[in-house]
Amino acid sequence: MGALSKMKVIDLTQVLSGPYCTMVLGDMGAEVIKVEKYPHGDDTRQMGPFIEGESACYMMVNRNKKGMRVNLKHEKGKQILYRLVESADVLVENFRPGVAAKLGIDYETLKEINPGLIYCSISGYGQTGPYRNKGGFDIMAQGLSGIMSMTGEQGGEPVKVGIAIHDIAAAMTALYHILVAYIHKLNIGEGQYIDISLVDSGLAWTVWEAAAYFGAGEIPRPNGTRHRVSAPYQGFRTQDGSVLVGAANQKLWEKFCLNVVGKPEWITDPRFREGVDRQANVDTLAQLIQEIFITKPSQYWLDKMEAEGIPCGPILSYDQALQNEHILARDMVQEVEHPVAGKVKTLGFPGKLSATPGHIYRPAPTLGQHSEEILQSLRFSAEEIKQLQEEDVI
Known part of the structure; x- marks a missing residue:
């Protein structure tokens, strides 16, 4: 009942x-x-x-x-x-x-x-x-x-x-x-x-968008897969597909630099030091990450990020989503x-x-x-x- x-x-x-x-x-x-x-x-x-x-x-x-x-x-x-x-x-x-x-x-x-x-x-x-x-x-x-x-x-x-x-x-x-x-x-x-x-x-x-507009007069524009205020928080092409990266706070960002892409110098780079810096230079940051990610297959990057506890995932087609092991285990089909x-x-x-x-x-x-x-x-x-x-x- x-x-x-x-x-x-x-x-x-x-x-x-x-x-x-x-x-x-x-x-x-x-x-x-x-x-x-x-x-x-x-x-x-x-x-x-x-x-x-x-x-x-x-x-x-x-x-x-x-x-x-x-x-x-x-x-x-x-x-x-x-x-x-x-x-x-x-x-x-x-x-x-x-x-x-x-x-x-x-x-x-x-x-x-x-x-x-x-x-x-x-x-x-x-x-x-x-x-x-x-x-x-x-x-x-x-x-x-x-x-x-x-x-x-x-x-x-x-x-x-x-x-x-x-x-x-x-x-x-x-x-x-x-x-x-x-x-x-x-x-x-x-x-x-x-x-x-x-x-x-x-x-x-549209709560985040309303906050940006009412708070600072910002008008939301298309951003692709990017987040409006966090970076890196978007999709990147790999050797055989695409993956999503969510290194959205300082701790995750530093793990990403040190143990995923092998770029410790990014941590102290004034363009990327803090979250506001990364967002202000998001185009440059995204291009640099993309140049690295395209060299390896998706699973390689997913494994590295998972090992560091960095939120990440694949971008699935709808048929792949409905056959995904997690989706099925949750009884969503x-x-x-x-x-x-x-x-x-x-x-x-x-x-x-x-x-x-x-x-x-x-x-x-x-x-x-x-x-x-x-x-x-x-x-x-x-x-x-x-x-x-x-x-x-x-």
């Missing part, structure tokens, strides 16, 4: 930010009912690659949910949602602002049915502000937050972060706000409204049996709880898989369910 086994969640979201948030709630034991739009469901179902006709992208972020397909534009479809809301703790939606109100399923409407409802809206720019009505995907949020302007190599064009960082940031921001609201509800029985934006969520992660796709691999749980660990209770639902089961639990008769099907409500 998971820690959230008494929580009931209605998931009206699609694609990534909302589904990721509700997936984690499901991983922790919550009962999650995913209500997909009629007739085609979550847009992610159309995204490849496909395994036996089922979207791998959809399956990745919709495990541990029951699924139904409901036409919320139909009055009877709205009535189904209202019945679900009566006993729900949480509802999560990621419509564009204004759409939920137009459908009659906004917070103001639903809190009349259930005052204890925690209603979380996730959108590109939030429910307020001059951009509230704009459509916003992850890449637009990366642009507006300034993150894209500081990503990439020096002198290069702005680069999108390799993952959908604002989508996941919004998912995690929504998650901890939902949990805070749930604690509040457990204490006094009161629900509340939560407004989450992709832009705000990613921007909140798991398998789940899907009724159509068969055995499929999925990512594991990043947090390791001793008493209430995450668990895969069920695979992602097929389209409308649990519609009848859920309606029966809401005391719809067989005749009513048949009529709803005939009227294209479910």
